[in-house]
Amino acid sequence: MDKRRNSEPTPSNNRTTVERTSERELVVTRSFDGPARVVFEAWTKPELFKLWWVPKSTGMVLRSCEMDVRVGGGYRLVFGHDASNTDEFFGRYIEVTPYSRLAWTNDEGGDAGSLTTVTFEEKGGKTLLVMNERYPSKEALDAAGTGAADAMGEAFDQLDKLLVTLHGSAGRS
Secondary structure, three states, rough: HHHHHHEEEEEOOOEEEEEOOOOOOEEEEEEEEOOHHHHHHHHHHHHHHHOOOOHHHHEEEEEEEEEEEOOOEEEEEEEEEEEEEEEEEEEEEEEOOOOEEEEEEEEHHHHOOOEEEEEEEOOOOOEEEEEEEEEOOOHHHHHHHHHHHHHHHHHHHHHHHHHHHHHHHHHHH
């Protein structure tokens, strides 16, 4: 019994880095123990995305998750503490390359909205994920701050745990 428990996959201790690389760009980097296909699907399948995206420590939940993941398709994420106090992220996908690249607009910011690009690079069964947020101006990035990017560390920890579950399920099928 102990041998089985010790042999089951566990989340890794991968570190999330957040770096302001220019006056207009923020880059978040993280390695995940799992193939790019599975990590990409966790970003593009609503039933998986809603399991990890909102950091649990915030006390918020993802109330609605609509994703039409194709070039020109849209997304709308509604989250909050309760139904009467919600926030929304929404935009459209401008690039979708299965298992390697996603890019979308963040239209909730209006003219100050960022463009987000996420790349998935697989090496030896691990996936290096790089998320780049490019803002239209230094002022827009300053106004946005790094709070959301910093929260990605916790969200990515949650994604790590989900990937362990998905990897275990894939190994049994």
